[in-house]
Amino acid sequence: MKKKSLLPSARVVVASVATGLVALAMLDITASLPSSVHDAATWIQFIPSLLSFLTAPALVATGFAVVLIVTLLFGRVYCSWICPLGYFQDVVIALRRFSRRKKSRFVYALPWSWVRHVGLGLVLTSAVAGLMIPLALLDPFSVFGRMMVHLAHPALAATNNLLSDALSASGFYWLKPRTVPGFDATSFAVGLIFTVSVVVMALRNGRLWCNTFCPVGTLLGLISRKSLWRITLDESLCTSCGLCAMSCKAQCIDAKARRVDFDRCVGCMNCLDSCSQGGVKFTLTTTTQPATTNSDSGKQPGRRAILRGLAVLPLAALVAKAKAATDVFSLRKALKPNQRDHFVSPPGSVSADRFNSVCTACHLCVSACPTRVLQPSFTEYGLRGFLQPYMDFHSNFCNYECTRCGEVCPTGAIMPLVAEAKKRVQTGVAVFVKENCVVYTDETACGACSEHCPTKAVHMVEYKPGLLIPEVTADICVGCGACEYACPTLPNRAIFVNGHAVHQVASEPLKADESKEEVPEEFPF
Amino acid sequence: MERRKFFKGLGASLLAGGFLSQMPVNEVLGAAIPLPPEAYDMIAVKGGEPDVMFDKAIAAMGGMKRFVKKGQTVVVKPNIGWDVSPQRAGNTNPGLVGRIVKHCLDAGAKEVLVFDNTCDNWVKCYETSGIEAAVKSAGGKVVPGNTESYYKPVQIPNGRSLKEAKVHELLLTADVFINVPVLKHHSSAQMSIAMKNLMGIVWDRRWWHRNNLQQCIADMVTWRKPDLNVIDAYRVMMKNGPRGVSEADVTVMKSLLISTDIVAADAAAAKLFGNEPADIEHIRIAHEMKLGTMDLKSLNIQRISV
Numbered sequence: 001m002k003k004k005s006l007l008p009s010a011r012v013v014v015a016s017v018a019t020g021l022v023a024l025a026m027l028d029i030t031a032s033l034p035s036s037v038h039d040a041a042t043w044i045q046f047i048p049s050l051l052s053f054l055t056a057p058a059l060v061a062t063g064f065a066v067v068l069i070v071t072l073l074f075g076r077v078y079c080s081w082i083c084p085l086g087y088f089q090d091v092v093i094a095l096r097r098f099s100r101r102k103k104s105r106f107v108y109a110l111p112w113s114w115v116r117h118v119g120l121g122l123v124l125t126s127a128v129a130g131l132m133i134p135l136a137l138l139d140p141f142s143v144f145g146r147m148m149v150h151l152a153h154p155a156l157a158a159t160n161n162l163l164s165d166a167l168s169a170s171g172f173y174w175l176k177p178r179t180v181p182g183f184d185a186t187s188f189a190v191g192l193i194f195t196v197s198v199v200v201m202a203l204r205n206g207r208l209w210c211n212t213f214c215p216v217g218t219l220l221g222l223i224s225r226k227s228l229w230r231i232t233l234d235e236s237l238c239t240s241c242g243l244c245a246m247s248c249k250a251q252c253i254d255a256k257a258r259r260v261d262f263d264r265c266v267g268c269m270n271c272l273d274s275c276s277q278g279g280v281k282f283t284l285t286t287t288t289q290p291a292t293t294n295s296d297s298g299k300q301p302g303r304r305a306i307l308r309g310l311a312v313l314p315l316a317a318l319v320a321k322a323k324a325a326t327d328v329f330s331l332r333k334a335l336k337p338n339q340r341d342h343f344v345s346p347p348g349s350v351s352a353d354r355f356n357s358v359c360t361a362c363h364l365c366v367s368a369c370p371t372r373v374l375q376p377s378f379t380e381y382g383l384r385g386f387l388q389p390y391m392d393f394h395s396n397f398c399n400y401e402c403t404r405c406g407e408v409c410p411t412g413a414i415m416p417l418v419a420e421a422k423k424r425v426q427t428g429v430a431v432f433v434k435e436n437c438v439v440y441t442d443e444t445a446c447g448a449c450s451e452h453c454p455t456k457a458v459h460m461v462e463y464k465p466g467l468l469i470p471e472v473t474a475d476i477c478v479g480c481g482a483c484e485y486a487c488p489t490l491p492n493r494a495i496f497v498n499g500h501a502v503h504q505v506a507s508e509p510l511k512a513d514e515s516k517e518e519v520p521e522e523f524p525f
Numbered sequence: 526m527e528r529r530k531f532f533k534g535l536g537a538s539l540l541a542g543g544f545l546s547q548m549p550v551n552e553v554l555g556a557a558i559p560l561p562p563e564a565y566d567m568i569a570v571k572g573g574e575p576d577v578m579f580d581k582a583i584a585a586m587g588g589m590k591r592f593v594k595k596g597q598t599v600v601v602k603p604n605i606g607w608d609v610s611p612q613r614a615g616n617t618n619p620g621l622v623g624r625i626v627k628h629c630l631d632a633g634a635k636e637v638l639v640f641d642n643t644c645d646n647w648v649k650c651y652e653t654s655g656i657e658a659a660v661k662s663a664g665g666k667v668v669p670g671n672t673e674s675y676y677k678p679v680q681i682p683n684g685r686s687l688k689e690a691k692v693h694e695l696l697l698t699a700d701v702f703i704n705v706p707v708l709k710h711h712s713s714a715q716m717s718i719a720m721k722n723l724m725g726i727v728w729d730r731r732w733w734h735r736n737n738l739q740q741c742i743a744d745m746v747t748w749r750k751p752d753l754n755v756i757d758a759y760r761v762m763m764k765n766g767p768r769g770v771s772e773a774d775v776t777v778m779k780s781l782l783i784s785t786d787i788v789a790a791d792a793a794a795a796k797l798f799g800n801e802p803a804d805i806e807h808i809r810i811a812h813e814m815k816l817g818t819m820d821l822k823s824l825n826i827q828r829i830s831v
Contacts (some may be wrong), residue, residue: 028751030648032648099619100806133823161672161674164669165674167597167673168668168669172634173638173666173667173668173669176648177669177671177672177674178668179672185609248541274596276653323710328714368649370646371630371646396646399608399609399649400608401649401653402646402649427603438734438735442735442737442740444736444737444739444740445713445714445715445737445739445806446734446735446738447712447713447714447736448730448731448734449714450646450712450713451644451711451712451713451768452768453769454768454770455770456765456770459712459765460712460713466806468712486644486731487731487733488730488731488732488733488734490735509770509771510770514772514773515612515614515772515773515774515775515776515777516776516777517777517779518776518777518778519571519572519777519778520780520797521572521778521781522570523569523780523793523796523797523826523828524794524796524797524799525792525793525797525821525825
């Protein structure tokens, strides 16, 4: 009597591809996947795409618009078909079947809509005010990214290295060891806390996360109130038996009232096959048929939700103040500390301020950076930039030729640069601290800084007969941090990069013509 | 060593008896009458492509079979320090490295392993230098040098400053060690040649920089001397070393030196570069520590033009 719907299976296929691509990009321990993979993975992801559109409109960032249109047509299908965090929860929910609780049924839950609406208001207003932390912490793509980059990626790299070690002990060197991204306690902790919360909520209450904390889910929920195709209960067939409600991981089907709170529906389509009468349908609806599909919140829900959001505006002002206050830092005790005006933001971020206002700390760049110089910040940018990546020259230094972070960044926080342009971006300038330098303290040769310098902004000049000491030509320095990384002094470095608040353009390093040929007539010995 | 001394002595005494033994033998004999290969301390070649020059040089030394026996494991250690193209001369010429690998395999080596502890990102260095491709196509194996787990602690009892270091495990097991540096200017050590190239077999280089770099460079030689040093002077970075800024730093010299004496090799290469060996501190120290000689006049050098 009723046909099985193809939609749930189709959803699994589409979602697996979408999340698979994101996971592939995030888990690339070789740091060498072509950036087209990253582009393909992130194009359709709502928050990155929206930010990319707002900050770098020149880019082809239309994925978010597609999501909006699809939502207007079919409701929040993004949440089940595209969102990687949604997919992760669905996997957890599927695993419930193997738990001791044999009956993995859901029950209808009250909407508590004001919670998520106020939350969305907070997130959006603070983002507009330039404080990205709430959005960064809650954006599902970024939450998933941090799970991958700080939990799964290191685990994969460590496994690879164990294997590689074992193989090389037997003389096989084809499996290359990979750098495990430096253990970052903060990111690990944040990743873990969010993973555990998401898992626990998924196990107990299905997609409660998406209908409580997720700003994307909440926003798309508001839009879905106008969508054309909707899940409906056919009153002529419905017996209020509750089978559909049991299958609903969004807990949004009220079987008794024969109503679907479509605001909270994540579009998984599982309910379509749950009804023995075939009474659950996904159909084109007209606005003249509101009773069965209306949201819980009565009349003019959209306007109310927006008002709730607006109530949060005064908070935004406070937030903006707080951001101004949290700026600089001085750190560490030492002989002569490296006092930076700013830590260094990635090339292509244009300025720390711009970067801090756009980045959602998804850490895709952290996983894609071949040298691992990009590390999540703790207080390096101040509280405002919590978890946003910065250039950590104690981990490594920025490869002169590399343009990868800008290529993979899905939000436009790090703009893509061609190699020639990137080599001229001055993210900061090296500062030489003579009192810390080996040449000064020990009067022995060193020059590790100058060795590593790609432009010879750091070069060696006569200090004493037969002894050279570093000197910095600031205008050709690009702030790559090679000098700081290579400097051997302890506990502080004798050379460090003082970051620019706003990136500058470096002068071209002295480049003459091509090499000349001079084969010796006779050997001089 | 003993055998070489023997031949030196033999050649000299054949000619004129005791007093002439102070003079380099082949200079007395002239190039027309070549000495047995073992008698040469160094072969210097110029005017050819890197692979051709190496063919000539190793033949003059008696062929690779003199250094590599059937079934042995060989480590070839080029300079792969930087993510720069071969034209920039920051790394050893890939064609030369490939050729050496091939000679080793032809001599019956069981395997030929190539690595460096790079300065720039190792994956990029191996690739951009062209060395990974050259080694693989010659039949050698490229071994990573980027993780500390490959490096094992060793004692350096004869070092003055450097008493211990962590050295790449390949050096602990390989039968033959061939050192293949590129000749270049160096902002810290004045010059980067054969001895300086050994810095790429250890893990913690910062320690060297903190503790009298030039002395540490010489100290490392006391641990394990390469069986053969092949100095690539095809393209030579004359300034802005060791990384270089552009091709303008490079002079094409089309030269190659090979020697079993690492100090002599460095001394001759320094001379070729235009420096006095004694002015390069680690060469002078190594000479004083009797790790080899920088007195080029005391050597038998065969000079070949291609």
